[in-house]
Amino acid sequence: MLQGAGVGASALLLAACSSAPSAAPTAAVDRSEKQKSLRFDSRDTYRNTTGEDYPLLEKFTEASGISVTYSSAVSDDNVYYSKVKNQLKMGQDIGADASVLSDWMAARWIRLGYVQDLNLDRIPNLSDIRSRFALPDNDPRRSLSLPWRSGFTGIAWNKEELPEGLTSVSDLWDPSLSGKVGVMSAMRDTLGLIMLDAGVDIEGADWGDSEFTSAVNTLRAQVTGGQVRGIKGNQYKEDLKSGKTIAAIARAGDIMQINAEAGDKWGFAIPAKGGVLWSDVVVIPIGSTHRSNAEDFINFYYDPMNAVQVAAATNFISPVDIRQLEIDVLDEAVSSNRMVFPTPVTFETSRTFRTLSQGEEQRYGAQYQTVLLAA
Amino acid sequence: MAFSAFATGTAQEQAPRRKSKIALLLLLPGILYLMLFFLVPLVSLVITSFQAPVPYGDIGEFQTAFKWQNYVDVVNTYGEHILRSFGYAILATIFALLFSYPLAYFIGVKARRWPLLQNLMLVLVIAPFFISFLLRTLAWKSILSDESFVISGLKALSLMAPDAHFTGTAAAVVFGLTYNFIPFMTLPLYSNLQQLDTRLLEAGSDLYSTPSKTFFKVTVPLSMTGIVSGVLLTFIPAAGDYINASRDFLGGTGTAMIGNVIESNFLVTLNYPVAAALSIILMAVILVMVTVYVKRSGTEDLL
Numbered sequence: 001m002l003q004g005a006g007v008g009a010s011a012l013l014l015a016a017c018s019s020a021p022s023a024a025p026t027a028a029v030d031r032s033e034k035q036k037s038l039r040f041d042s043r044d045t046y047r048n049t050t051g052e053d054y055p056l057l058e059k060f061t062e063a064s065g066i067s068v069t070y071s072s073a074v075s076d077d078n079v080y081y082s083k084v085k086n087q088l089k090m091g092q093d094i095g096a097d098a099s100v101l102s103d104w105m106a107a108r109w110i111r112l113g114y115v116q117d118l119n120l121d122r123i124p125n126l127s128d129i130r131s132r133f134a135l136p137d138n139d140p141r142r143s144l145s146l147p148w149r150s151g152f153t154g155i156a157w158n159k160e161e162l163p164e165g166l167t168s169v170s171d172l173w174d175p176s177l178s179g180k181v182g183v184m185s186a187m188r189d190t191l192g193l194i195m196l197d198a199g200v201d202i203e204g205a206d207w208g209d210s211e212f213t214s215a216v217n218t219l220r221a222q223v224t225g226g227q228v229r230g231i232k233g234n235q236y237k238e239d240l241k242s243g244k245t246i247a248a249i250a251r252a253g254d255i256m257q258i259n260a261e262a263g264d265k266w267g268f269a270i271p272a273k274g275g276v277l278w279s280d281v282v283v284i285p286i287g288s289t290h291r292s293n294a295e296d297f298i299n300f301y302y303d304p305m306n307a308v309q310v311a312a313a314t315n316f317i318s319p320v321d322i323r324q325l326e327i328d329v330l331d332e333a334v335s336s337n338r339m340v341f342p343t344p345v346t347f348e349t350s351r352t353f354r355t356l357s358q359g360e361e362q363r364y365g366a367q368y369q370t371v372l373l374a375a
Numbered sequence: 376m377a378f379s380a381f382a383t384g385t386a387q388e389q390a391p392r393r394k395s396k397i398a399l400l401l402l403l404p405g406i407l408y409l410m411l412f413f414l415v416p417l418v419s420l421v422i423t424s425f426q427a428p429v430p431y432g433d434i435g436e437f438q439t440a441f442k443w444q445n446y447v448d449v450v451n452t453y454g455e456h457i458l459r460s461f462g463y464a465i466l467a468t469i470f471a472l473l474f475s476y477p478l479a480y481f482i483g484v485k486a487r488r489w490p491l492l493q494n495l496m497l498v499l500v501i502a503p504f505f506i507s508f509l510l511r512t513l514a515w516k517s518i519l520s521d522e523s524f525v526i527s528g529l530k531a532l533s534l535m536a537p538d539a540h541f542t543g544t545a546a547a548v549v550f551g552l553t554y555n556f557i558p559f560m561t562l563p564l565y566s567n568l569q570q571l572d573t574r575l576l577e578a579g580s581d582l583y584s585t586p587s588k589t590f591f592k593v594t595v596p597l598s599m600t601g602i603v604s605g606v607l608l609t610f611i612p613a614a615g616d617y618i619n620a621s622r623d624f625l626g627g628t629g630t631a632m633i634g635n636v637i638e639s640n641f642l643v644t645l646n647y648p649v650a651a652a653l654s655i656i657l658m659a660v661i662l663v664m665v666t667v668y669v670k671r672s673g674t675e676d677l678l
Contacts, residue, residue, distance in 0.1 A: 231622060362434050
């Protein structure tokens with residue numbers, strides 16, 4: 001019996017040790033016609049809610065007959081990926097029919113063949129997509145991922161402490177702010193801004209190891225020199241609120257949130273040399289058996305009238321071109337917020353961090369971690 | 376291993392000598408459990424630690440190999456983190472022992488006359504377990520933040536420089552480790568001291584021994600199994616802890632412990648061989664340190 005257990009253990013062991021590449025998995029059979037359900041993994045901040053209700057989700061279910069299970073499972077891309085990667089590799093169901101991921105994580109899933117092709121005929125509202133999001137470098141036909149929410153990363157400051165405000169990333173390194181600067185642990189946001197400050201076009205392909213290393217070294221010097229108080233995930237907002245930091249690399253939506261919570265105390269600006277435009281995208285995992293239901297759901301949220309409501313409720317930039325509706329439907333006080341309702345001119349002030357190759361993703365990720373871990 | 380310290384009597388002598396099929400059958404679930412959840416992951420970890428990247432493979436793709444250089448690389452890159460982890464764990468264990476011993480002595484010896492007080496104090500020691508480890512650490516983060524009453528008070532009394540911080544420092548991490556593991560030190564000490572025969576202390580006094588001499592010559596040696604158990608239960612998890620030293624809790628970029636490095640390599644950079652090699656090194660060093668410690672403490676039967 002023990003021998004049998006040993007054999008079983010050996011088999012498990014071999015399975016556990018396998019992290020080598022295998023053939024790309026194939027998409028699961030779509031059962032949407034018979035099963036009117038959808039499991040949607042997203043982020044907590046992306047719900048548009050009224051109290052405890054999900055008005056648009058309920059409206060979608062009424063219109064389509066598809067019941068939606070909304071989960072805030074993707075609070076961290078890396079943790080989410082670690083949970084589902086083995087199932088993805090084998091083409092199995094991950095417990096979600098659609099997942100909202102950062103664009104860089106979606107690029108990895110696309111590269112590894114972990115997402116299903118979208119039937120774009122089922123998403124006619126896609127014709128209203130903003131031109132800025134129409135042709136990303138990791139999905140040239142926009143047939144594997146669709147933008148879901150976006151926003152700007154720039155610089156924020158405490159208006160009482162710094163009434164003059166800040167205009168560039170270099171301002172954060174001023175000795176008068178020593179020990180009072182916060183930066184985000186999200187690599188593309190923080191290093192993207194530092195690279196832009198150094199004159200690098202992060203969206204273009206003409207930069208590489210030396211530009212990235214230079215940005216890493218800039219950040220390392222500020223961290224080891226004590227200029228930077230902390231490199232944090234979402235906690236950077238709390239540091240600003242508590243006064244632990246008075247200036248930070250920050251996302252516009254986060255600053256709007258803390259201003260709403262604790263009074264209008266913080267300013268935000270896209271630096272003169274450019275800000276970072278980040279995006280989260282929705283993908284259909286390879287093992288999903290409800291692809292058509294997910295496409296109907298995406299089409300519903302791409303309806304401009306729905307999209308404008310979502311943008312106003314969540315303070316994230318909609319992927320849908322809703323410029324005329326903003327003016328028609330929303331109060332001017334709301335629609336004039338260019339961090340949520342940007343004009344083409346606003347978009348020109350920011351660049352999107354280009355998709356990294358697999359080699360770059362490994363090297364740059366490891367290099368950035370040496371700053372976070374002081375290694 | 377450490378829990379054997381709670382046992383009394385000579386267990387070896389009392390063990391039944393006759394082989395029993397029922398006993399073996401009863402043992403089977405335990406053996407299977409250990410094989411499945413300890414042996415298999417351990418061997419898997421060892422194999423992973425020697426893996427090499429797949430040529431032209433994607434992020435997180437490795438193949439079976441015997442790349443022993445992984446160990447050299449991690450020691451060269453993260454040697455400082457390894458030393459820091461054990462340094463913090465040793466300090467936290469010493470502080471936990473210094474706090475816990477008088478507490479356990481009071482509950483287990485002095486408070487014997489007042490069972491209600493004894494039980495109440497035991498509940499207070501165990502009470503933190505009712506709240507999540509993460510929440511307790513987050514609470515301390517608030518209590519020790521710059522704008523908190525504690526830090527503002529220290530600054531007002533000129534005990535801290537106006538621009539000094541506590542969170543994000545090594546002291547904050549050691550404080551957090553000490554606080555979180557104090558119950559693990561106190562309970563085995565209490566369990567041991569509760570059985571202390573106070574007549575031996577009276578005998579020491581009758582023989583003109585000073586209280587301190589009686590304490591070090593009688594009480595401490597008699598409570599050595601409790602001390603060893605508490606030290607092991609505190610030191611081992613403290614060395615591998617990654618919550619207190621995390622940048623989002625009490626630590627900063629300069630306080631990362633080995634657990635944080637493992638987490639980063641496992642979850643973010645997907646460098647599984649490095650994470651596995653670090654885990655093996657952590658385990659091996661703990662095993663060596665614990666063995667030496669237990670041998671030197673004269674409580675080999677714990678092993």
